[in-house]
Amino acid sequence: MAEREQDTGLRSRLVDVGVELVDEEGAGALSLREIARRAGVSHGAPRRYFPTHLSLLSAIARRGFESLAARAGEAIAAQEGDPRAQLTALARSWLDFALTNRGMFELMFRHDLLESNQLGLRETSLPLFATLVDLVATARPESGAEPRIVAGALWANLHGIAQLWGWGSLQLAVGDDDPEPLLRAALDAHLGPEAR
Amino acid sequence: MAEREQDTGLRSRLVDVGVELVDEEGAGALSLREIARRAGVSHGAPRRYFPTHLSLLSAIARRGFESLAARAGEAIAAQEGDPRAQLTALARSWLDFALTNRGMFELMFRHDLLESNQLGLRETSLPLFATLVDLVATARPESGAEPRIVAGALWANLHGIAQLWGWGSLQLAVGDDDPEPLLRAALDAHLGPEAR
DNA sequence: TGAACGCGTAGACAGTGTCTACGACACTCT
């Protein structure tokens, strides 16, 4: 009588339910009690594994960071050897993630809902940022600018596009269809126009 | 016996209190009942002027947008005649606002807390964005890129830097001291290196 | 067999946003 796929322990089931829920209903729907309800347990049960609401939300968000890091890694690996193409792929996968998993993306950067505010930034974002710095350094070796600075600015640009596009603040600038021109503009700006 | 400066009506007093509160305690402290408490009225009183919690928060956020637009306008006006310097001033005032009024900045871009999600974007951001497009167009007339696209990308970059720096995600890239290099990098990237 | 313990239940508590009925007050109209 396996109603749910498998009882892999309540801890991970709560996180699973949270991931489902945030996709369906957004970050605002992630109440402790609603998650417990959907997991089929009482409202006090999560407390055994997650001492506070924030810790549960943080565990859910960590799934998002892992997923994003995985996608970005694949995108980079698929363009092996061409740093510029790798950067483009990284940017595209980031933006794609933000627009596809809106609820999760919202949660991941709602620092008031996450604890210690460096659960994913220090663990998954930091190596990702390091590879970004490397790619920037090799993609434009001639430039005198520090790769760390360029990478940081590009990172922020990417994030800003994802965020603003996600809630419709940039559509009036570009037209409603496609954020791709913005993405290309950002890459060209920070990396120099594409060599062809 | 004027305990508070002047009774200019409860409506505006609620917004005043909200602006104070968000500066002191952050966006999370802006509960309807706490605002009413600080204004010295019962928890049901705000409902006469703001039908919902979101509408009150939106009125508070509007103050922030007005303030930001005013600062940006002054910054631009102070550099009359030099588009590039105007853009730099605009960018600096934006970042400065975000880092000085952290609570307000947080509220202004918490779209889940604001109603109709275009209270300030359509009313104050849109003309500001229009002038940004103009400045970009005149600051780099030689470039073939569409000014709307460049302005949108720069806008997003600015916002991303403000956001990420605000919660400490970029300090590891640049060092803890100053976001200025990031800002200069973004401007140089989107507008071309500064002519000197 | 009996004790200990992991694990989830259930109720309480303070806090929230929203809704409703109710008063105090001022102002107008005949």
Added chain:
DNA sequence: AGAGTGTCGTAGACACTGTCTACGCGTTCA
């Protein structure tokens, strides 16, 4: 002048939230 009519704020209820606590049920170990 007196009655009626609005405006404006109060106060209580309701459902919901996160956290805390005491309580059981079941298994496991000695």
